Amino acid sequence: MSLYLESPRTKKRNAAERRFQSYGLAAIAAALFFLVVLLGQIIGNGSGAFIQTRLTVPVTLDAAAIEKAEGSMMKTSGYRKLIVASLSAEMQAKGIEAELDSKAAKALLSSGAPNTLRQHVLANPADIGSTVTLKLAGSSRLDGYMKGRVTRESISDDKAITPAHLDLADELIGVGLLSKGFNWGFVTGNDASDLRPEQSGMGQSVLGSLAMMLVVLAVCLPISVAASIYLEEFAPKNKLTQFIEVNISNLAAVPSIVFGILALAAFIQFGGGTIGIEAFRASAPLVGGLALSLMTLPTIIIATRAALKAVPQSMRDAALGVGASKMQAVFHHVLPLAMPGIMTGTIIGLAAALGETAPLLLIGMVAFVQTDISGATSFFTDPNVGMPAQIYIWATRADGAWYERAWGGIILLLIFLACMNIVAILLRRKFERRW
Amino acid sequence: MFDQPSNLAPQVETPVTTDHKITAENVNVHYGDTHAIKDVNVKIDDKTVTAFIGPSGCGKSTFLRCLNRMNDTIDICRVSGLIELDGEDINHAKVDPVQLRAKVGMVFQKPNPFPKSIFDNVAYGPRIHGQAANKAELDEIVEKSLRSAALWKEVKDRLHAPGTGLSGGQQQRLCIARAVATAPEVLLMDEPCSALDPIATAQVEELIDELRENFSVVIVTHSMQQAARVSQKTAFFHLGELVEFGETGQIFTNPHDSRTESYITGRIG
Numbered sequence: 241m242s243l244y245l246e247s248p249r250t251k252k253r254n255a256a257e258r259r260f261q262s263y264g265l266a267a268i269a270a271a272l273f274f275l276v277v278l279l280g281q282i283i284g285n286g287s288g289a290f291i292q293t294r295l296t297v298p299v300t301l302d303a304a305a306i307e308k309a310e311g312s313m314m315k316t317s318g319y320r321k322l323i324v325a326s327l328s329a330e331m332q333a334k335g336i337e338a339e340l341d342s343k344a345a346k347a348l349l350s351s352g353a354p355n356t357l358r359q360h361v362l363a364n365p366a367d368i369g370s371t372v373t374l375k376l377a378g379s380s381r382l383d384g385y386m387k388g389r390v391t392r393e394s395i396s397d398d399k400a401i402t403p404a405h406l407d408l409a410d411e412l413i414g415v416g417l418l419s420k421g422f423n424w425g426f427v428t429g430n431d432a433s434d435l436r437p438e439q440s441g442m443g444q445s446v447l448g449s450l451a452m453m454l455v456v457l458a459v460c461l462p463i464s465v466a467a468s469i470y471l472e473e474f475a476p477k478n479k480l481t482q483f484i485e486v487n488i489s490n491l492a493a494v495p496s497i498v499f500g501i502l503a504l505a506a507f508i509q510f511g512g513g514t515i516g517i518e519a520f521r522a523s524a525p526l527v528g529g530l531a532l533s534l535m536t537l538p539t540i541i542i543a544t545r546a547a548l549k550a551v552p553q554s555m556r557d558a559a560l561g562v563g564a565s566k567m568q569a570v571f572h573h574v575l576p577l578a579m580p581g582i583m584t585g586t587i588i589g590l591a592a593a594l595g596e597t598a599p600l601l602l603i604g605m606v607a608f609v610q611t612d613i614s615g616a617t618s619f620f621t622d623p624n625v626g627m628p629a630q631i632y633i634w635a636t637r638a639d640g641a642w643y644e645r646a647w648g649g650i651i652l653l654l655i656f657l658a659c660m661n662i663v664a665i666l667l668r669r670k671f672e673r674r675w
Numbered sequence: 676m677f678d679q680p681s682n683l684a685p686q687v688e689t690p691v692t693t694d695h696k697i698t699a700e701n702v703n704v705h706y707g708d709t710h711a712i713k714d715v716n717v718k719i720d721d722k723t724v725t726a727f728i729g730p731s732g733c734g735k736s737t738f739l740r741c742l743n744r745m746n747d748t749i750d751i752c753r754v755s756g757l758i759e760l761d762g763e764d765i766n767h768a769k770v771d772p773v774q775l776r777a778k779v780g781m782v783f784q785k786p787n788p789f790p791k792s793i794f795d796n797v798a799y800g801p802r803i804h805g806q807a808a809n810k811a812e813l814d815e816i817v818e819k820s821l822r823s824a825a826l827w828k829e830v831k832d833r834l835h836a837p838g839t840g841l842s843g844g845q846q847q848r849l850c851i852a853r854a855v856a857t858a859p860e861v862l863l864m865d866e867p868c869s870a871l872d873p874i875a876t877a878q879v880e881e882l883i884d885e886l887r888e889n890f891s892v893v894i895v896t897h898s899m900q901q902a903a904r905v906s907q908k909t910a911f912f913h914l915g916e917l918v919e920f921g922e923t924g925q926i927f928t929n930p931h932d933s934r935t936e937s938y939i940t941g942r943i944g
């Protein structure tokens with residue numbers, strides 16, 4: 241038979257190969273499609289959280305009014321009056337005829353705006369008596385209107401805002417008193433109460449997640465590397481070590497919520513309660529980190545053991561052959577060669593821990609945290625939330641503005657993860673020996 | 676099958692000399708249920724090249740690894756019998772294998788340089804044994820070792836280049852330099868030329884001949900020509916037994932055991 245002709249067998253074989261390749265291509269195309277949809281959705285829904293509508297208000301800080309406000313029970317209501325008065329005056333000066341009644345002010349201004357003003361006054365007492373131009377957050381409805389989420393039709397049943405208020409907002413835009421800008425508060429701020437999504441931020445939970453990741457790293461890396469080295473290089477191969485190995489693999493498959501309830505029982509109830517360790521309290525990132533460590537340990541141990549196994553026996557022989565002790569052989573030669581693999585396993589474990597919500601729910605790391613964390617010790621022990629827990633909290637709230645924030649939180653979570661990965665890649669580069 | 680019990684043969688054939696470096700008596704090795712080495716008795720002389728030959732799986736490498744207790748690293752391996760280095764039992768409870776291996780160096784079948792620089796490869800042994808007081812001494816040891824491995828001229832300008840970047844033959848000579856750097860008394864070589872081309876093999880063989888001036892060398896080889904070229908004593912292993920041990924010339928020209936004759940004439944193995 242001529243070489244120019246395909247035999248029926250070859251034809252079949254080539255067809256099978258082409259078919260297999262097309263399956264592979266289809267799988268990759270589908271994966272890419274989902275990735276694009278996912279990223280598109282996240283960015284489309286979440287980018288709004290990074291933009292905030294603000295009213296530019298030149299506030300006249302009348303000394304007497306401020307003194308009166310500070311002396312009253314509801315300190316912010318005095319400040320509110322200051323803002324409304326200043327805004328009204330500015331509107332008249334700019335030629336807007338509509339009146340800013342208290343209902344309109346409530347509809348347009350964030351309920352957190354008076355506090356923003358008060359914090360400014362407390363921080364800059366020298367400004368009292370003069371006029372300062374502040375950018376005050378608009379309400380979530382106004383913010384939604386500016387971003388197209390809220391329309392005149394969608395507010396037909398809304399008691400908080402009316403079409404007339406939106407007309408006023410249009411006029412404010414016309415004279416430049418109302419504008420959109422980058423929302424640093426979302427990156428650096430704390431959670432806010434249900435009614436003030438415009439004041440909420442992820443900053444607190446970023447710190448919480450950072451603290452937990454540091455705990456996980458500090459706990460998991462030494463323990464799992466030590467355990468892996470012992471099991472892989474030193475432990476006798478007997479029934480007991482086999483039993484331990486099987487159970488490590490099993491632990492990696494245990495649902496994370498089980499580790500959450502274990503952490504609740506072991507750290508908070510027993511450690512914090514029965515023994516009385518001060519730092520082991522509910523909602524503390526230290527405990528959260530320990531709970532996530534329980535979950536992450538098996539993953540890192542398995543990866544580390546695989547990395548150690550992948551180091552050729554000839555390296556150990558070479559070291560032992562020149563009279564190195566077993567430990568010297570491991571630490572001088574085997575471990576450095578296994579390091580890139582260990583780093584990869586660690587980052588996979590940390591990434592899983594970063595995104596884990598279930599254990600945090602059980603140890604109370606879904607706290608509403610309004611105050612800033614200041615000191616170094618409180619960084620690990622003060623009540624806090626993790627990023628996924630914060631996103632979870634926001635996603636359960638009703639207002640459309642919270643929905644946007646939850647998506648925005650996911651963007652920050654992904655950025656955090658990307659940063660972690662970059663650090664890991666840089667470290668791996670450093671450890672990697674290309675020869 | 677054969678008319679004389681084979682394990683008696685070596686005792687009969689071993690020439691009587693007083694200069695034994697290593698003495699092995701009734702050595703048995705078991706891998707799990709496999710009896711890999713059966714009652715081996717051998718006396719290895721100082722400043723002599725001793726070759727272990729035999730077909731694959733005959734136990735010659737296993738026996739070689741007994742001499743520096745490398746078999747300790749294999750869990751299922753059990754060694755019994757007496758092996759003495761300068762009259763001291765190397766399997767004695769008080770003996771630390773690390774100290775033994777500093778005295779009995781080893782070169783493996785496949786070149787296995789560390790993924791470090793040429794200098795660090797050679798300097799590793801002296802460093803961990805504290806054999807150099809300062810940098811100058813270490814430099815001297817490295818140079819001496821590389822010279823004795825006939826590698827110095829080729830690498831002296833790139834001591835800090837990676838050892839794994841050398842050619843196969845150079846890598847094996849680097850491993851020899853690494854092994855001699857700790858100033859061992861015995862050098863074990865497990866088929867050191869099996870991965871090398873004829874030119875590199877010739878270089879390593881030449882090297883082995885030079886090393887004989889200072890060390891007792893034990894070499895496992897598949898090549899009978901190589902055994903004939905480099906060794907003074909030859910031991911023939913077959914199915915875990917030491918069949919015959921004697922002067923290389925006698926083994927190759929006038930073997931006493933019919934199995935040895937069959938092997939060296941190419942009928943078994």
